[in-house]
Amino acid sequence: MTDSTTAAGQGNPDYRDGGLVFPPAFTFGSATASYQIEGAFDEDGRGPSIWDTFSKTPGKVFNGDTGDVADDHYHRLDEDLDLMASLNLQAYRFSIAWPRIQPTGRGPANQAGLDFYGRLIDGLLARGITPVATLYHWDLPQALEDEGGWMSRATAEAFGEYARIVGEAFGDRVHTWTTLNEPWCSAYLGYGSGAHAPGKMSPEGALAAVHHLNLAHGLAVLALREVVTNDPEFSITLNLHSIRGHGPTGAEAARRIDALANRAFTGPLLKGAYPDDLLEDTKQVTDWSFVEPGDLAIIHQPIDVLGVNYYSTVTVSIWDGVSPRANADGHQNVGGSPWPGSDIVEFHVQPGPYTEMGWNIDPSGLFDLLVQLRDEFPEQPLMITENGAAFADTVTDGAVHDVERVDYLRRHITAAHRAIDAGVDLRGYFVWSLMDNFEWGYGYSKRFGIVRVDYDTLERTPKDSALWYAELAASNTIPA
Ligand code: IFM
Numbered sequence: 001m002t003d004s005t006t007a008a009g010q011g012n013p014d015y016r017d018g019g020l021v022f023p024p025a026f027t028f029g030s031a032t033a034s035y036q037i038e039g040a041f042d043e044d045g046r047g048p049s050i051w052d053t054f055s056k057t058p059g060k061v062f063n064g065d066t067g068d069v070a071d072d073h074y075h076r077l078d079e080d081l082d083l084m085a086s087l088n089l090q091a092y093r094f095s096i097a098w099p100r101i102q103p104t105g106r107g108p109a110n111q112a113g114l115d116f117y118g119r120l121i122d123g124l125l126a127r128g129i130t131p132v133a134t135l136y137h138w139d140l141p142q143a144l145e146d147e148g149g150w151m152s153r154a155t156a157e158a159f160g161e162y163a164r165i166v167g168e169a170f171g172d173r174v175h176t177w178t179t180l181n182e183p184w185c186s187a188y189l190g191y192g193s194g195a196h197a198p199g200k201m202s203p204e205g206a207l208a209a210v211h212h213l214n215l216a217h218g219l220a221v222l223a224l225r226e227v228v229t230n231d232p233e234f235s236i237t238l239n240l241h242s243i244r245g246h247g248p249t250g251a252e253a254a255r256r257i258d259a260l261a262n263r264a265f266t267g268p269l270l271k272g273a274y275p276d277d278l279l280e281d282t283k284q285v286t287d288w289s290f291v292e293p294g295d296l297a298i299i300h301q302p303i304d305v306l307g308v309n310y311y312s313t314v315t316v317s318i319w320d321g322v323s324p325r326a327n328a329d330g331h332q333n334v335g336g337s338p339w340p341g342s343d344i345v346e347f348h349v350q351p352g353p354y355t356e357m358g359w360n361i362d363p364s365g366l367f368d369l370l371v372q373l374r375d376e377f378p379e380q381p382l383m384i385t386e387n388g389a390a391f392a393d394t395v396t397d398g399a400v401h402d403v404e405r406v407d408y409l410r411r412h413i414t415a416a417h418r419a420i421d422a423g424v425d426l427r428g429y430f431v432w433s434l435m436d437n438f439e440w441g442y443g444y445s446k447r448f449g450i451v452r453v454d455y456d457t458l459e460r461t462p463k464d465s466a467l468w469y470a471e472l473a474a475s476n477t478i479p480a
Pocket of ligand 1: 036182309386432440448
């Protein structure tokens with residue numbers, strides 16, 4: 001066995017080994033999201049979300065795929081719960097579809113929607129699996145979008161009310177409440193680049209959305225604290241960017257992307273202020289007058305754990321305006337920019353290897369990110385709430401021998417272990433994803449699951465990675 005105190009561990013940013021042991025309280029779970037797995041898009045009173053609208057708009061999603069059926073999890077709940085138990089999952093991170101609870105985003109709760117999540121939470125608890133509930137993983141009720149969506153302050157206020165309803169229903173049973181998943185994507189891909197629903201392309205709208213999402217988080221934490229009756233943990237999940245500078249302008253480019261992608265969230269959430277350099281970089285785009293007196297105090301709530309989603313790195317410099325320009329920020333390019341005020345930044349093609357998403361595989365980026373967070377927020381416990389990889393799996397005699405995914409997971413989980421050794425207060429790891437699902441603009445063409453879903457029969461088959469992960473989750477020890 002190698003541990004990170006040996007030369008092989010400490011000095012090598014990419015060391016991997018079986019036998020590394022995680023602390024007993026460290027949690028191994030898996031994650032999914034409502035629109036990506038549930039299906040049943042128009043059942044039991046669910047209203048339309050922006051992803052229903054977007055996916056049904058020609059040309060927006062690969063192959064015209066939609067979440068109408070997805071993994072049909074809504075109808076296969078018990079089977080999926082048994083699946084989680086069979087994989088020894090200690091925790092399950094799921095999201096609640098706002099339009100199942102409030103079909104138009106406002107007004108009284110839809111009891112059938114609450115009942116579904118009640119069955120899910122109770123089913124988890126009955127199997128000894130800790131429920132980690134995300135309130136928002138991108139399926140905004142369409143009716144709210146019609147009034148401006150996240151560009152509008154009213155959406156943040158409605159979100160606080162939605163949080164209160166859900167907290168009243170499940171505030172005796174949920175262990176961890178996560179307000180938002182990856183507000184970076186909601187704001188910059190939804191309202192900047194247009195690659196995600198609702199497909200808007202407005203630099204100022206994207207920054208307004210950043211603020212209203214931050215505000216929604218604060219309002220939701222305040223509402224939840226008022227109504228829960230157990231002693232839950234509160235969190236938010238960010239897809240913080242692990243950034244490397246390239247060449248003489250690399251440091252300036254990295255600072256700009258760090259401001260937009262990372263500190264636009266960690267600043268108000270964890271420090272109670274937007275960074276000065278962010279305001280300066282974006283002053284041609286907006287005067288930030290959508291930030292009202294008192295907002296930052298609302299946003300700046302203590303959280304018990306910060307969720308970190310990590311997949312790959314970006315490498316940046318300032319574009320010279322002449323050379324052919326690389327645009328490899330890892331996101332679909334559909335016309336708009338997800339980098340308001342910083343379009344001068346060039347994203348370089350990363351060295352491989354790559355996953356099926358074209359994202360580079362670099363566990364040292366995870367280690368670096370966790371250590372940076374430790375340095376900046378030493379008192380803040382962290383949780384890896386997503387990490388995983390899409391590969392073009394093949395079925396052989398009914399099995400999926402996904403050696404690349406096992407290797408990806410092993411290397412990233414090893415990096416997480418190194419981070420703990422380096423003093424990072426890391427509490428858990430959630431693999432993305434429990435099962436293959438609707439990968440947003442890529443439809444069903446990218447498979448992230450550790451469990452394969454046959455989209456014709458909806459049959460679930462644990463891949464080799466699931467069996468490997470089950471062994472890890474049973475022992476908190478990286479299997480040989
Ligand atoms: O599938 C997504 C998930 O919904 C949010 N984080 C990234 C995953 C992979 O793209």
